[in-house]
Every structure is written in structure tokens, then in C-alpha cells.
Amino acid sequence: QKEVEQNSGPLSVPEGAIASLNCTYSDRGSQSFFWYRQYSGKSPELIMFIYSNGDKEDGRFTAQLNKASQYVSLLIRDSQPSDSATYLCAVTSNDYKLSFGAGTTVTVRA
Amino acid sequence: SAVISQKPSRDICQRGTSLTIQCQVDSQVTMMFWYRQQPGQSLTLIATANQGSEATYESGFVIDKFPISRPNLTFSTLTVSNMSPEDSSIYLCSVEKAQGEYSNYGYTFGSGTRLTVV
Secondary structure (H helix, E strand, O other): OOOEEEOOOOEEEEOOOOEEEEEEEOOOOOOEEEEEEEOOOOOOEEEEEEOOOEEEEEOOEEEEEEOOOOEEEEEEOOOOHHHOEEEEEEEEOOOOOOEEOOOEEEEEEO | OOOEEEEOOEEEEOOOOOEEEEEEEOOOEOEEEEEEEOOOOOEEEEEEEEOOOOOEEOOOOOOOOOOEEEEEOOEEEEEEOOOOHHHOEEEEEEEOOEOOOOOOOOOEEOOOEEEEEO
16 A cells, blocks of 8 residues: 555644644555544544645645645644544545555644 | 445454444445554555455455455445454445545545454
């Protein structure tokens, strides 16, 4: 499977701050990039996907993709306690198989 | 996006026995995926289940240990055979999208099966 690396956590941010999550991938042929949120004891929930270089914004979330650097990031603005979870970066290529990073645990301090 | 019903949600099993996990999708999907998430770790792909053909297994996973059925486009099962405590994990099924649906929704996961082998 493709290698996907995420910045090690845990990441602790105060409420209202920006949480920044990073991910790099080894397969230059990767085509699609996903960020999942996983609460403890729950299954992963898709929060963002991105296919093209640049930024993609959805509410408080912004995904950034740089294929030349094989890098994808997720910014969470105005972090809320409900954002406390593990965030998983995943990539896929034309085989449609998701490869996941180890995840970064985010804690938002009230 | 597709909705997946997975069961059982959890089970405690004796070593040496087998457990079959079921996933039912509310629409027809071409590919279904089975993942394992060991305690405190990320998700690892076990196999891809395609209707009408044998499942494709990832390195480190074999059919004798994890037989998979895919009798139609809405249903799949994963069996964990001859279980040992090392098989204690969460098992999840996933689909990409329904047939005919533009893939704008990413991959959906079932609610997971938490397996404990004693």
C-alpha cells in the first residue's frame, strides 16, 4: 500500500484557534486526497476531499494540495471542542484503494 | 452517498472460532472494501470485494483467514476464521459510490464491528 505520513500528535489548540494538520504521501500517482474525522469508538467520517492543486474551503475547513511536493494539509479555523477527534489523511490512485495515515489526534481546549 | 448497515456492532468470541461480519448497502456499488483498525492504530485495507469474482487481498492477508463473499452488488460478508487474540480489532466495510453516481462524496464507512477474541 502507498505510504501516507501525518504529523505526529497529539495536537492541542485553544478554542477559537486554527488547527493545522499535515500529510505527505509517497505515491506520485496518487489522484484523490481525503480527510476523515474519527471520534473515539466511531467509524471515520469524511470531512473534506480534494483532487486539484490549490485550496478548497468548506465552512471552517480548508484543504490544501500540492502535488509537486506530495503534500496535503487541513486547516480547521475557529476550532471548537467538538472538533476534538483523530483526523485521518487518506489517498487513492486509479486502483480506488484508500491508504490511510496513522492519524493526528486533536484536542481543542475550552 | 451510499448508506451502509454493518453488523454485528460488536462481539466477544472464543479463540479458534469464526465470526462473519455483514455489510448491506442501500444502493448498488461496484467495489466494496474491508478494513481492519487495530487498537490505537489507523485503518489497514484487508481486501477489495467485487461482485462475480474473487476478492483481491492485500499483502499480509489471505483468503483462508479472511474469506469474503460478494453475492450481489449491495451485500458482502467478511469472515474472520480460526480467531486468536491478535485478531481483536475493529473491522469496517467501505464503499466508494453507488453505480451511476458521480463520485463527489468520497468513501463511506459502515459503523464498524468491534471484535474481542478471548
